[in-house]
Amino acid sequence: MTFEEYRAQDACGLAQLIATGKVKPAELLELAIGRCEEVNPELGAVVYKRYEQARAEADAAPAAKAKAAALALAAARAAVRTAVRAGKPSAESPALGGVPFLVKDLALHVSNTPLSCGSRSYSGFVSSHDSPAVRRVREAGLLILGKTNVPEFGITPYTESKALGPARNPWNTEHTPGGSSGGSGAAVAAGIVPLATASDGGGSIRIPASCCGLFGLKPSRGRVPLATEGWGGGVAEGCLSRSVRDTAAYLDVVAGPAAGDFYPTPKESFSAALQQAPPQGLRIGFSAAHPLAEFGAKVHADCRTAVLDAMKLATGLGHVVEEIDLPWTSELYERDFLPVVVASTAVEAAEAERVQGRRLRSGELETNTRLMVQMGKALRADVYAAALQRWNATARAFGEVHQKYDLICTPTLAEPPASIGRFASPALEELVIRAATSLGLTGLFMRVGLDKIMARRIFQYMPFNPPANMTGAPAASLPLAVSATGLPIGVQFMAPMGADQLLLSFSAQLEQAQPWFARIPH
Numbered sequence: 098m099t100f101e102e103y104r105a106q107d108a109c110g111l112a113q114l115i116a117t118g119k120v121k122p123a124e125l126l127e128l129a130i131g132r133c134e135e136v137n138p139e140l141g142a143v144v145y146k147r148y149e150q151a152r153a154e155a156d157a158a159p160a161a162k163a164k165a166a167a168l169a170l171a172a173a174r175a176a177v178r179t180a181v182r183a184g185k186p187s188a189e190s191p192a193l194g195g196v197p198f199l200v201k202d203l204a205l206h207v208s209n210t211p212l213s214c215g216s217r218s219y220s221g222f223v224s225s226h227d228s229p230a231v232r233r234v235r236e237a238g239l240l241i242l243g244k245t246n247v248p249e250f251g252i253t254p255y256t257e258s259k260a261l262g263p264a265r266n267p268w269n270t271e272h273t274p275g276g277s278s279g280g281s282g283a284a285v286a287a288g289i290v291p292l293a294t295a296s297d298g299g300g301s302i303r304i305p306a307s308c309c310g311l312f313g314l315k316p317s318r319g320r321v322p323l324a325t326e327g328w329g330g331g332v333a334e335g336c337l338s339r340s341v342r343d344t345a346a347y348l349d350v351v352a353g354p355a356a357g358d359f360y361p362t363p364k365e366s367f368s369a370a371l372q373q374a375p376p377q378g379l380r381i382g383f384s385a386a387h388p389l390a391e392f393g394a395k396v397h398a399d400c401r402t403a404v405l406d407a408m409k410l411a412t413g414l415g416h417v418v419e420e421i422d423l424p425w426t427s428e429l430y431e432r433d434f435l436p437v438v439v440a441s442t443a444v445e446a447a448e449a450e451r452v453q454g455r456r457l458r459s460g461e462l463e464t465n466t467r468l469m470v471q472m473g474k475a476l477r478a479d480v481y482a483a484a485l486q487r488w489n490a491t492a493r494a495f496g497e498v499h500q501k502y503d504l505i506c507t508p509t510l511a512e513p514p515a516s517i518g519r520f521a522s523p524a525l526e527e528l529v530i531r532a533a534t535s536l537g538l539t540g541l542f543m544r545v546g547l548d549k550i551m552a553r554r555i556f557q558y559m560p561f562n563p564p565a566n567m568t569g570a571p572a573a574s575l576p577l578a579v580s581a582t583g584l585p586i587g588v589q590f591m592a593p594m595g596a597d598q599l600l601l602s603f604s605a606q607l608e609q610a611q612p613w614f615a616r617i618p619h
Contacts, residue, residue: 098120098124098125098128100128100131100132100288103125103128103129103132103288104288104617106291107291107292107339107340107342107343107614108193108196108291108292108338108340108343108346109193109340109342109343109346111125111195111196111291112192112193112194112195112196115194115195115196116192116194121155121195122155122194122196122238122240123156125196125197125240126152126155126197126240126242128197129197129242129289129290130148130151130242132287132288132289133146133242133243133289136267136287136288136289137284137289139265139270140264140265140267140270140274140283140284140287141246141261141263141265141280142245142246142264142265142274142279142280142281142283142284142287142289143199143242143243143244143245143246143280143284143289144202144213144243144244144245144246145202145210145211145213145243145244146242146243147207147210147241147242147243147244148242150209150241151197151240151241151242151243154240154241155195155240192237192238193237193238193239193292193346193347193350194237194238194239195238195239195240196238196239196240196290196291196292197239197240197242197289197290197291198234198240198241198242198290198292198293198294199241199242199243199244199245199280199281199284199289199290199293200231200234200243200244200245200293200294201244201245201247201277201280201281201293201294201295201296202214202215202244202245202246202247202261202280203215203247203250203251203277203296204228204251204296204323204325204327204332205228205230205231205294205296205324205334206224206226206227206228206231206324207224207227207228207231207241207244208224208225208226208227208231209223209224209225210223210224210244211223211224211244212224212244213247213260213261214247214249214250214251214445214449215246215247215248215249215250215251215256215258215260215261215277216249216250216258216260216449216461216462216463216466217260217460217461217462218446218449218450218453218457218461218462219452219453220461222452222453228322228324229322229324230294230321230322230324230334233350233351234294234350234351237350239292239350242290244280245264245278245279245280245281245284245293245294246261246262246264246280247276247277247278247279247280248276248277248279249462249463249466250442250446251276251277251296251298251301252277252438252442252466252469253276253277253520253555254275254276254277254299254300254301254304254555254558254559254562255273255275255276255515255517255519255520256273256274256275256276256277256279256280257273257276257517257518257521258463259463263517264279264280264282264283265283265517266283266286266308266309266514266584266618267283267286267287267309267618268286268309268514268583268584268585268618269582269583269584270517271516271517272308272513272514272515272516272517272584273308273514273515273516273517273519274286274305274309274514275301275304275305275306275307275308275309275514276301276304276305277296277298277301278293278294278295278296278297278301278302278304278305278313278337279305279308281293281294281295281305281336281337282295282305282306282308282309282311282313282337283305283309285309285311285337285338285339286309286310286311286617286618287618288617291338291339291343292336292337292338292343292347293336293337294334294335294336295313295334295335295336296332296333296334296335297313297315297333297335297562297566298327298328298332298333298438298441298566299331299434299559299562299563299566300315300509300559300561300563300566302314302315302333302335302336302337302574303315303509303562303573303587303589304509304510304559304562304574305337306337306509306573306574306576306587307509307510307514307574307576307585307586307587307589308510308514308584308585308587309337309585310576310579310585310613310616310617310618311337311338311339311574311576311585312337312338312339312340312341312343312344312573312574312575312576312604312613313335313336313337313338313344313573313574313587314335314336314344314348314571314572314573314600314601314604315333315335315565315566315571315572315573316333316334316335316352316571316597317333317362317569317570317571317594317595317596317597318330318333318360318569318570318594319354319358319359319360319361319362320333320348320352320362320571320597321333321334321335321351321352322334322353322354322355322358323358326359327441328437328438328441328566329437329441329484329485329488330359330360330569331437331488331563331566331567331569332566333566334351335347335348336348339613339614340608340614341371341601341604341605341608342368342371342605344367344601345367345368345370345371345601346367346368348367348597349367349368352364352365352367362595365597365598367597367601370598370599370601370602371601371602371605373602374602374606375602375603376503376599377415377416378415378416378417379411379416379417379503379504379603380416380419380502380503380504381408381411381416381417381418381419381502381503381504381505381506381590382418382419382420382421382423382498382501382502382504382505382506383404383407383408383418383419383420383421383505383507384420384421384422384423384505384507385400385401385404385405385507385508386422386423387511387560388423388425388426388429388430388560388561389427389430389553389556389557389560391427392427392553392557394511394557394560395511396508396511396512397511397512397513397580399513399578399580399581399586400508400509400510400511400512400513400578400586402578403577403578403586403587403588404506404507404508406577407506407575407577407578407588407607408506410577410607410610410611411506411607413610414606414607414610418506419502421498421502421505423495423505423507423564424491424494424495424497424498425491425560425564429487429491429563429564429567430552430553430556430560431549431552431553431556432484432487433484433487433488433491433567434484434563434567435548435549436476436480436481436484437481437484437485437488438469439469439470439472439473439476439548440476440481441473442466442469442470442472442473443469443470443472443473443474443476444473446462446466449461464522464527464530464531464534465522465530465551467534468530468533468534468539468542468548471533471534471539472539472542472543472548475539475540488567491564491567491568492567492568492569492570492594495564495568495570495591496568496594499592499593503592503593503596503599504590504591504592504599504600504603505590505591505592506588506589506590507561507588507591508586508587508588508589509561509562509574509586509587509588509589510558510559510561510562510586510587511557511558511559511560511561512558513580513582513584513585513586514584514585515558520554520555520558522551526551529542529547530542561589562589564591568594569594570591570592570593570594570596571591571592571594571595571596571597571600572589572590572591572592572600573589573590573600573601573604574587574588574589575587575588575589575590575604575607575608575613576613576616577607577611577613579616590603590604
């Protein structure tokens with residue numbers, strides 16, 4: 098098999114070739130490794146390589162296992178067809194055994210493999226166990242060839258940590274692949290692997306999907322077992338892929354409750370949901386209005402056009418669309434979302450101290466991260482609790498919108514992928530932050546509102562993502578558009594809590610109507 102043939106298949110397609118004996122896992126693994134060695138020096142997507150372990154795992158799969166996989170795949174497809182005819186979901190899922198795969202280097206533990214969380218504070222740390230989702234990945238036979246780049250503690254919508262260096266967008270290396278799953282997005286878009294893990298606490302699956310021309314679904318809260326509870330319940334584990342069916346197949350592998358889950362959800366077959374079209378005449382409410390317009394923020398014309406074109410596409414498929422106002426204001430970001438993020442960042446730093454067994458040294462955290470840690474420590478408990486209560490109120494407000502609309506559509510980002518270094522603090526601001534953190538003046542920094550001014554720069558770029566994390570509802574970015582400069586643009590769709598199957602089915606319908614799989618960077 099050539100690399101071009103490898104890249105022409107999604108993960109399910111590669112799994113089918115393995116299952117029918119047309120290609121061996123070891124052959125696919127070498128293609129993935131070769132591609133990584135070719136493009137990764139420029140992209141910075143993969144930050145830890147476990148090639149030899151993956152080779153051993155590929156060689157350990159005997160021919161009998163491949164034959165069993167073929168029989169299992171045939172049985173799974175028969176079960177799906179039977180389930181569809183009966184109108185019931187199937188518990189079976191397509192096999193993904195032998196497909197090259199990458200894991201995001203944040204929170205997810207891979208046994209005997211370094212974990213950095215994008216931070217110097219984790220230097221030397223090696224995971225002693227597999228996280229629940231990783232155990233399921235291994236059981237499915239996916240071959241983990243490495244770990245992908247992330248910003249420090251996953252707190253930014255771009256991937257430019259001091260510890261790991263920047264990840265770059267394969268479409269244009271002067272631009273970001275997004276964050277915090279930027280390394281995974283860059284790796285999948287560049288064709289290293291067809292599928293990689295991603296996680297999303299404020300858009301970190303959907304943002305890289307938009308920046309890299311990929312499909313990215315943030316599942317409903319509790320769908321996939323978490324490595325650790327994060328961001329007030331806002332974090333969800335998922336993946337980045339080039340096809341809707343790959344994401345469905347991956348969820349079939351990793352979704353479902355694990356022992357002790359805080360938000361357990363029932364096991365469902367997501368691949369089965371793709372075997373039939375979504376209900377006719379879905380009601381879709383859309384908005385391309387910027388939630389922070391009061392501060393002069395605007396949605397880029399290309400992003401607004403992407404939403405309007407998506408609504409034309411949906412109308413042509415028989416759905417009913419209507420422009421609506423959505424229940425968000427600037428307070429949702431600065432008053433409600435930001436306190437939970439800074440408090441959680443303080444917890445992340447405390448965890449780094451725990452794994453190191455000592456206090457963190459100067460320079461082990463980036464300047465802005467150190468500021469957020471101090472802000473988190475200074476935050477009053479009642480302010481944090483009130484913020485989480487308002488998360489519940491936001492969930493109720495969006496739930497009311499979903500009483501009338503099956504889906505909500507917005508841009509994924511307010512503009513095309515940002516350039517590398519775009520959000521770096523200016524020199525004077527950096528000096529002020531260093532002084533505030535060194536002299537213990539973080540409280541004053543917050544009282545004069547400098548924290549909100551800094552945060553606003555980020556939220557103006559990604560205002561459409563946090564609400565789905567606050568509500569727990571599923572949301573997906575679909576690669577439906579390209580900017581005037583040739584960069585990918587995603588369109589976001591949100592569904593009611595628990596309606597992941599509906600969102601996948603609808604996404605597959607749009608994918609079939611306006612295919613994106615063949616649109617790749619070169």
